Amino acid sequence: MKLIVGLVAVTLVVYLSYRDWRRAIKAVFLILVIDGALRKWVLPQASNAIYFLKDLVLLGAYLRYYIFSGNERVYPIKNNFINILILVASGWCIFQAANPNLGSPIVGLIGLRSYLFYIPLVWMTPSLFDSEEELYKFLRTHLLLLIPVGILGIVQFFSPISSPINQYAPGNPVKIETFGFAGSTNVRITGTFSYINSYQGYISACYALLLPLLAMKQPYWWRILTFIEVFLITLNGFMTGSRTPVIAAALLIISFFGIRALRQPDTTLLWLSRLFPFVTVAGSAALIGFRPVIEAFWMRLTSNKDLGERILFGLVGPFDLTQYTALDGYGTGATHPGTQALRDILNLAPGKMLPVEVEVEMGRVALEIGPIGFILWYGLRVSLIIALWLTFLKLKRPFLRDLALSACLIQIILFISQMVFHHTYSIYYWFFSSFIFLLPWLDYVEDWREK
Structure with a gap:
């Protein structure tokens, strides 16, 4: 039944x-x-x-x-370099899904979902929006969800650790994570998401969408709502206790407005001067009303000295794994946390045991699809960054140009972070990548309508 x-x-x-x-x-x-x-x-x-x-x-x-x-x-899938590289990298992933080291090709399907399932969004979004206005309204409506989610995050932070509001999704008996100092320990919030990792990916992606809205001229009440969203998402970023969303947001803000200031110094500086009152009020409110949040995050940031090592290992570590993989790999899905559960349910062959456990995504990708796949996959990701930058340079309309810049920067900043194994950020990642095709199309449509 x-x-x-x-x-x-x-x-x-x-x-x-x-x-x-x-x-x-x-x-x-x-x-x-x-x-x-x-x-x-x-x-x-x-x-x-x-x-x-x-x-x-x-x-x-x-x-x-x-x-x-x-x-x-x-929207036609044209014969260009990006599309060819997507198809080649996808072909290698499909080949690795049948890797005998997995024990069963059924296990490879989990990996294919993580690598490939959201890629078709790249070619669909140009047909999804008919105008710049429609895209803007979709983004501002989607970002409205930050308000209830952000308020929930505040409630979670000040609620007891044992409160049902702070529980994780069932099926994974993980201890509720906390941070802070003696006498003032608070939960690391998850918002409406299953785990902390899922929420921090959402925060980073939303920051990349909020900055272009901040920089454009909006109706008065929508501008106020955008300021509220920025305040809540910033506060929630600290409340997660994770360094990634806070550092990513800082780098994104600095690089986004820095590049805009170099290209349009007069308009950018004028806009920043108008933003100053909001920053002053929001900063004062955070320091006065949410001082425990700042103190708890600062304690976590200063007590952990492994940030530089983690970044270095994320960049260099995967190349050390070639000693285990040769030219092949262990197959897509080999390091996926749901692989063992699937084997147990379907009584599948155990597969070859992994020689080492790796947490960093670049290392996991290297183990799963080998050095050839690693080069193809991250070559694709670098190519998407370059394509987004070129898109930014050639666009005429300010809002579309800002979206391309923000999408390019967030992909650079989170390059070594989780994407394949992050079921939240991965959808946003391919949505951002679709800007390569979507934004020039909308730029052309709006230019044609004005003629």
């Missing part, structure tokens, strides 16, 4: 997303934010099923757009 109910539910979700692929894609960004809340508080008994909900929605949208689109406009 459970199997029948499950199949009916899966079919229904895929069918509904198939009916309207545009709404389905936009709904995925809502599901990203609320699926953790559903898993933790609403339907914990269906936690694993909810985890795959957004994938089922995307599956229906993919089927409609790429196979059964009919007379709907489909």
